[in-house]
Amino acid sequence: MPKPFLSLDGGASLFRRTYQRIVPLVGRSRILVVTAASDVPWVRKQAPEIPSRQILAEEIGRDTATAVALAAHWLRSRYGDAIMVVLPADHSIRPAMVFRSALRFAIRAVRKTGGLVTIGVPPRAPETGLGYIRPSAREVISWRVPAAVLRRIPRAPIDRAVLERSREVLVIRAPFDWSDVGNWDALGGVLRRDARRNEAIGRMVALDASRCLGVNGGGLTVFIGLRDVVSVRSGDVVLVCHRTAVQRVREVVRRLRGSLSAYR
Template identity: 25%
Template sequence: MNYALIMAGGIGSRFWPKSRIDAPKQFLSFFEDKTLLQNTIDRIRPIIPVERIIVSTNADYVDIVKEQIPDIPLENIVGEPVAKNTAPCIAFAASFIHYRDPEATMVVLPSDHFIQNEDAFLKDLELSARIAEEKNRLVTIGITPTRPETGYGYIQYNDENTISFNGDTAYPVKTFAEKPDVQTALKFLQSGDFLWNSGMFIWRTERVLEEIKKHLPVLHHQVEILHQHLSDNDGNISRDVLHSVYHSCFSVSIDYGIMEKSEDVVVVPSHFHWSDLGSWMAIYELQKDQGDEDGNILNSQNILTVKSQNCYVSSANRKLIALVGLQGIGLIETDDAMLICKLDSSQNVKEVYDKLEERDLREYR
């Protein structure tokens, strides 16, 4: 039976000032009425009911998750007492799911991605789940690159010993590559055997727990403690035990801890349009076809432009804003803060958080 883990614990620092610690990116809407988290869960409801969807988030955000997804069982919301990256998050959720169903297959999805062509997305998930179940592989979904992107990790695959079902193919993974510089990204693009790393994973819970035991034994020890606690308490997790196991493990990503070390990973090339929404530039790129004749995206009638092109302006206020002679600029204004940046530098907005801490301006974080 298929389960899903939705990872919803980040603070979205690249989307300051709209994303704040008390209301981070995944709980906000950028394109429509629904938030990114709501869209993520609605996207998979056709194949996985909400009773089998687990949301892992910061303990401070549990109430927000319950408010935004009112039909999710409260016991399906895991409130992390401290952020320890993706490997502990996935390991503890896998243990929780495995306790419920030892034969479960687990789909792991970030909460804040943008996906178009949802039918193709679900088809790719179903193919991945079939491979995980029938071939007992660790499966990830890769995105066909369209540009030499430096903001994503990459997956290199080979075309030997492939797995095919109904004309769709999964490829053995050769290497995982960290975010490259421009020249390296260009080489990846030209080689034709690299995909973007989407951060989506599919596997049997039993198999991923075996890999954690093999490659991350310290983390696996905490998983065993959690599993014993579940067995002793009818599947319920106490806050004290969750606090203990999280604080007893180290911070490590699933990519570094497991995927880069395992010899049994395959990748399914995606058939859908995807963005990780990693910066204000990504938001602009997805909306630019709806811009004015100069490529500007303006969210208010109170914004004027003169000889300005390819700018993104989002204002929560009614004040008049005029742009003159600007190209590729992002201006994002909330009630108490304003960001002005070059869109192609918007990955660096996360550094504003550090500056706010240094200057004791935590109320703006």
């Protein structure tokens, strides 16, 4: 199942919660979903109230710039020179009310300046998988959240061609908790923790263990005498690594691509 349509706690999926967060701000009729054609059935299953005319399906994915450009064309054809809020569908954000307040402030800023607005989250730890914002040499760096309020969409990747080069980008310090849930360590940051900061999806027993993450939807994960260990089971594959090494999963994927059968 694609990441946006997964549930982290047995409740609504990341996609469904993104939809529920924005409906009170703009209403159902002004929400547009841009997704891969193969994911349209998931959208219809998890948000059946969204009409087909508000779902744009990409036959071939070309990253976020193309998706945003498609959305901008749809928006302009119906609402003219309107303001567009671009939101990834697979992030964890809470509380929703505070998030909407931040968006209202961002929208007012766009109306006043006609420029670009992005929302920055103060970093909890260095994260090589994300970009960052440096508002000035005197201020603390905030790691960039790819949620932007945009008036115009250029024909180029937004991050590199506009946000990273423009000196007119306004930055709002995020007053809410945010995670892109981009790796297993980030996933642990949005789950409930026990007294020793162990987290799990599925059943877990932790004995003299701390800061461990277990993901096992069909069984029991047991940690004994360990610290900062991630254990994930998916089908017949088990991943075990240190929390500081979760970004290296990509290396394993590259190594196994096309030859996974040799390990079965």
